Amino acid sequence: MEDTFVADVFEPKWTSLSEEHSEVQRKLQESIRYFIEGKKVTPTCIVGPYGVGKTELMFDGFRYAWKNGIPAFYTTLREILKFLPGDSISEQELPGKINVIIEMKVKKY
Numbered sequence: 001m002e003d004t005f006v007a008d009v010f011e012p013k014w015t016s017l018s019e020e021h022s023e024v025q026r027k028l029q030e031s032i033r034y035f036i037e038g039k040k041v042t043p044t045c046i047v048g049p050y051g052v053g054k055t056e057l058m059f060d061g062f063r064y065a066w067k068n069g070i071p072a073f074y075t076t077l078r079e080i081l082k083f084l085p086g087d088s089i090s091e092q093e094l095p096g097k098i099n100v101i102i103e104m105k106v107k108k109y
Contacts, residue, residue: 017053021053021057024046025060028044028046028057028064029064032061032064032068032070033068035070036069036070043098043099043102044061045095045098046058058074073106075101075102075105080098080101084097
């Protein structure tokens, strides 16, 4: 059955379920390749509604990075929120705060 996807928990592999999934995966891998080539890239953040494949896509990006000799790490919104002040933060301020958190984590390792 061509339209059926069967997940294999022992051999994880990203499978694009739509053209949009394919495009997002291509952009993520392109960003990783740019980093490998020494180009400046911004941290990648995948957002979307529950169940659309964000975590699976990021894990695929991690595997791609590690296979190409680039260490990658995973964090959650819950982890990020631990570092943010208790006051509300604007959408414009959030990317800068996240970059600071990522830099702190990278220096830690």
